[in-house]
């Protein structure tokens with residue numbers, strides 16, 4: 001899979017949120033996008049799945065112009081490109097299983113989804129996705145009864161129901177404590193490694209990006225100011241990205257997730273239980 005972003009720009013009035021960004025992702029890596037608040041990370045991701053329109057530039061996936069898609073073709077792309085949000089975006093009063101089945105909304109009307117008209121095969125698939133994330137035991141609970149880390153895993157299971165080629169995760173751990181952050185990042189990493197899906201993950205924190213990502217893109221004031229391997233992200237490079245002076249401290253961008261060897265999903269599940 002080849003995702004090519006060329007000269008991508010987004011203006012809100014006179015403010016430039018994303019400024020002439022050019023990036024090529026030519027294989028399904030796990031990519032971290034880092035930068036301080038307001039750097040343009042969310043806007044970049046939202047343009048990729050067309051939640052936000054672009055002001056200029058292009059995005060192509062295997063040669064198809066994503067920004068020109070309409071109707072059925074746009075729905076198909078959104079199906080291929082699942083999005084995970086900081087605030088999980090579950091339906092709090094619905095049970096976990098139905099929330100996961102919502103990942104199939106494209107194949108059902110919203111009405112049949114609310115009436116829970118999913119077939120047995122889909123329900124088993126949703127349960128399997130929850131099991132993979134270590135939370136099948138919570139399938140019949142209301143989503144709002146789960147902890148933040150569990151809710152984010154429900155959101156990941158919902159994304160898996162789309163069988164996406166790309167998972168866009170917009171600050172998926174920003175609302176979580178370090179242990180839950182680790183469980184969620186382990187799950188995203190395992191999904192990337194085991195399924196070969198591309199994961200593009202906005203992160204506030206350097207250490208998480210270094211520990212989990214194959215490639216790191218640093219943004220500052222809407223522009224890409226770093227694009228390299230985790231090992232190339234030196235303190236000097238980090239200073240450039242965060243626009244910090246001598247007072248810069250990596251600790252200020254740390255989630256305290258220890259840079260442990262990445263466990264397989266089964267291990268992540270055990271950790272979470």
Ligand SMILES: Nc1ncnc2c1ncn2[C@@H]1O[C@H](COP(=O)(O)OP(=O)(O)OP(=O)(O)O)[C@@H](O)[C@H]1O
Nearest residue numbers: 012015016017035036037038039040041042043044
């Ligand atoms: N809908 C909008 N209307 C106006 N300005 C916006 C809108 N969305 C984003 N912006 C502005 O665009 C810039 C980039 O915002 P964006 O949310 O993409 O940054 P970010 O790096 O994701 O930040 P954070 O980590 O805080 O989410 C900011 O200056 C923001 O205020």
